[in-house]
Structures are given as structure tokens and as C-alpha cells.
Amino acid sequence: MSAAAKGAAVAAAAAVAEPRSMPVGQRNVVRSNDSASLWNCTLSPGWNQAEVQVLRKALMRFGVGNWMKIIESECLPGKTIAQMNLQTQRMLGQQSTAEFNGLHIDALEVGALNSKRQGPEIKRKNNCIVNTGGKLSREEVERRRAAHRAQFEVPKDVWAAIELPRPENPLLLLDRKREELKTLAAELEAVVAQISAIENAGQPGGTKRPRE
Structure with a gap:
């Protein structure tokens, strides 16, 4: 070549x-x-x-x-x-x-x-x-x-012409990380709710099972 x-x-x-x-x-x-x-x-x-x-x-x-x-x-x-x-x-x-x-x-x-x-x-x-x-x-x-x-x-x-990324503005990076944490927290809450629903559905008469 x-x-x-x-x-x-x-x-x-x-x-x-x-x-x-x-x-x-x-x-x-x-x-x-x-x-x-x-x-x-x-x-x-x-x-x-x-x-x-x-x-x-x-x-x-x-x-x-x-x-x-x-x-x-x-x-x-x-x-x-x-x-x-x-x-x-x-x-x-x-x-x-x-x-x-x-x-x-x-x-x-x-x-x-x-x-x-x-x-x-x-x-x-x-x-x-x-x-x-x-x-x-x-x-x-x-x-x-x-x-x-x-x-x-x-x-x-x-x-020589290759351009490499520069560090992000730390404030913008912090804001994005905060938004990612909010998204993850919402996903975690949804998963916990799903687990609770499954556990409660398996109890006789739909009795709510206390979480440990």
C-alpha cells in the first residue's frame, strides 16, 4: 500500500x-x-x-x-x-x-x-x-x-493533523453528571417499585410483605 x-x-x-x-x-x-x-x-x-x-x-x-x-x-x-x-x-x-x-x-x-x-x-x-x-x-x-x-x-x-478532545468545562460536566444521577435514581426507584409489586402479588390475599 x-x-x-x-x-x-x-x-x-x-x-x-x-x-x-x-x-x-x-x-x-x-x-x-x-x-x-x-x-x-x-x-x-x-x-x-x-x-x-x-x-x-x-x-x-x-x-x-x-x-x-x-x-x-x-x-x-x-x-x-x-x-x-x-x-x-x-x-x-x-x-x-x-x-x-x-x-x-x-x-x-x-x-x-x-x-x-x-x-x-x-x-x-x-x-x-x-x-x-x-x-x-x-x-x-x-x-x-x-x-x-x-x-x-x-x-x-x-x-500531525490529528485533533484530540479537550477537557470539558468542569461546570458543564458536573451538571451532566447530576442529570445522569437523577436519571439513575428514577430508574432505581422504578425497579424497587416493580420488585415490591412482584413480592406483594405473591403474598396470600395480596398482603403487603414488609421489606427488610
């Missing part, structure tokens, strides 16, 4: 709208229990699919392993280096990330290829290929990095 074609493909992939769990209203958000197969990677604890897509773009924009630049961009508020590194492993489909350090790549493209690798030498943990041999030499890491750069590197004009 030519650099121009690859750049267009990556740009199109980065612009794909995230899947939504429900069609309308405030519940129209991506949830952590959405099918991970939508994006060809598994979720680490504390991540949802929308955040994975932001990390995907951040890795293309800043390069794998440039965690401080991602933190300084404020595109993933609250995420630690350890959390980003673990989720990157799952996106790549392998535990070792050293051979990708500094590369501007689409981690899910690598992960899609790793998911298809088969053979007796392939061992996986949490859907990630693990290194069962000794520690890679510096020369081998550099050799692999050069190969990955040739195969996966996103053209500079593409990754």
Missing part, C-alpha cells in the same frame, strides 16, 4: 464514529460492556470504548510510549501511565511494546494482525501475545522497530 493510500485509510479509520449503546437521550453513550470486538481489542479495567479511541488517536499523534505528551495534552484526564501502557498492550495484542516505542502507528492495525497469528510458539495472556523466550537484545528491538516503522508508520502529515 502506498504512503498516500495508507494515510487516507488511517485518517478514515480515525474519523469513524464510535458505536453507541442506545439510540437517543443522555444514555446515548459508549459503555464498558459494549462488545470489544467492535474495535478488535479487549478493555483494561477502568476503560470504555470511547476512551480507547482517544488513546488510539493519541498514540498516532504522539507515538507509542510518549505518555507524558499524552498526559500534557489532557485528552485522557485521570488516566495514569500504567493504565495507558496496559491498554496499549491490549490494543497491540502483545505485551512487549518496546519495539514500537516512538512510532506513530495505529495500534489497532497491529492488533488485528496479531490476533490472526497462530503457531505453537504463540502464547497469549488476556488476548495478548507474550514473549516466552529470553529478553530481546537491543539490536533485535531496533531491528523490529525499523520493520514496524516501514510497515505501520502513519505519514507525518496525517498524524
